[in-house]
Amino acid sequence: MADYNLEKLFDDLLKKKKFNKEISYTSNLLSNKNLLAKKIGEESIEVILEYLNNNKDNIIKESADLLYHLSVMWISVDVKPGDVWNELQNRKGKSGLDEKKSRLS
Template identity: 45%
Template sequence: MDTLARLEQVIAERRSASPDSSYVAKLNAKGIEAVAQKVGEEAVETIIAALSESREEVIGESADLIFHLLVLLQSRRIKLSEVMEELDRREGTSGLEEKASRKDN
């Protein structure tokens, strides 16, 4: 089992834990808005690190972003495998072509 799959499993298990004993449960107890806001915060921190921080900071912030994205997916009952399937579907397609194919350009 790879790292992301293990992390997804741990997040799923902790989602139903007591908010007093689990960060994941505490974040989920605040609702999807709080989870989404945290993903946004981590994305901004990743961008700031990429522009002005050390390589290690970019790695750390990227790990935080991926973790919180997995929490968000779990809270919406979306499996990482579904996201991977979408990436597989897009493989070999130009990013410009894929974007043009979306309904909401």
């Protein structure tokens, strides 16, 4: 499934937005902001823990979970993957340290 990418995941999840939240995990997350925020936090921590344990296979699995939940959050606030790619493109060529300083000032 190497041809599956974040845009395709996003499109698949977008279709589930209209599903009944009683039968669709994605739709349930979209209807419950606190649950979605909690899941993003949990998945973020799990990725970090697997990173600290140097467990590549579990990093991949937990990263997939995190990307899924992050994509659901984007849908909930009408952010498209292209919006994020554009932001990354805008930062290209800038020092990460300089960019971080500009956000702090």
